[in-house]
Amino acid sequence: MRVLHTPEEVAAANPDPLVRWAAQSLLPGGGGAAWAHGGAVAVHAPALNRHDRLVLAGPPDDIAALLDAHHRPGLSPLVTTETADALPQYPAHGTFGWMERAGTLAAPDGVRWLREDEWDDVESLLRKASPQSYVWPHERGPRRWAGIHVGDALVAVAAEAWSAPGIGFLAGVATHPDHRGRGLSTRICAYVVGALLAEHGECALMVDRANAPAIRVYERLGFTYRSVTALK
Template sequence: MTVRDTVVLDDPVGASLGGRHAPLARRHGRVAVYPSDVATFAALPPDPGAAEWADLARLLGPGALADLFSSPASPPPDWEPVFALDGRQMIWRGDGRTGHPPAGPRAEVAELGAADVAEMLGLVERARPGPFRPRTRELGAYLGIRADGRLVAMAGERLRPPGWTEISAVCTSPEARGRGYAARLVRALVARVVARGERPFLHVAEANTGAIALYERLGFETRAPVTFRGFRTPLAASAP
């Protein structure tokens, strides 16, 4: 794999909204966002000026969250900082290694659909994997594991830049951790992505050392450090 093969990962949100997720994109000028009930991510050109920031504010409306994901662009001073989180982007090595499956019974993996959204949102509330909205599942396939009839683990596909699929929302309910569910789900998603002729990648918070160690065991390696940042649009912004 060459540097050229991974360049689309420098702006995975923009590459997704301009490609596989174009039907979901809301656009104004050179700016694009997802519907707010799908994801809060925004895509800006690499050199945004006053016009692009104004377009983004119009798309989102006053006092709304502008999740810039890993974009290094800095908004105007009247945009309120909301969060900044250090993380890393990891890519699958592609050598067929996804670690050794845990001993014991194998949990059944099920595909999750529209009828499972309430359960998925409930699991997100308990497990706190990161941003997940009522329509996030429309970004790709989501898989889950149930125990005693209750959804206790899930993972799915989120950003889709050309040739790549991001694995995201990897989470397990606190009472079900330590059973290998997260590894089982990530392996299943890697197999799906690779079968389509694409490469898996993911993002993880730098402080989540346990998850980083798991992903390394499953065949992922760090491509680049990233900083996730969010801002609130000015209250004076007007809707498009």
């Protein structure tokens, strides 16, 4: 078992986008740590995506060795669901979707990045459209918000949050209830995803596995779905 010190070392040990995304914790001030064993990698990412995570990828037997060495109470280990099924000694806590894509995507018209003095409008929209949103303005995580206006009213938003070198991350997608069914979610996601692909080369997001409409939107934008499980 060896220690990995940089995101580049993590990527060289295992190129899975999930662990490369978590490896942002190895940047200065991130407070993270990473290890490799055989063909597997484990990245401890404190406070990433609102959880103290241990993100793992690789062959199940090698992952099991990393879990035995580095799992502790309070961590939230993430593995693909296929891997979780091969690790019955670690019960599942929950399952959700991880979606990813590379390449390029043209930016639609009528969307722009919002100024920080407009973030209060984002919060007001989220309280109406998505009160259980995982991402909120003025909290740790989101770096910028994009918005669509109808007249002077902000009616759709999406955020860049928790992006890593080489992998942009989309979050906080919401559309005002009175403006749904008009393709606004697709437009605003296309805008943010296009920008993240241009800047990072790849883009990812997390989605509730039961949210079929959102998954369809992301699939139309070129994302592929993988099932990910959080272990106890």
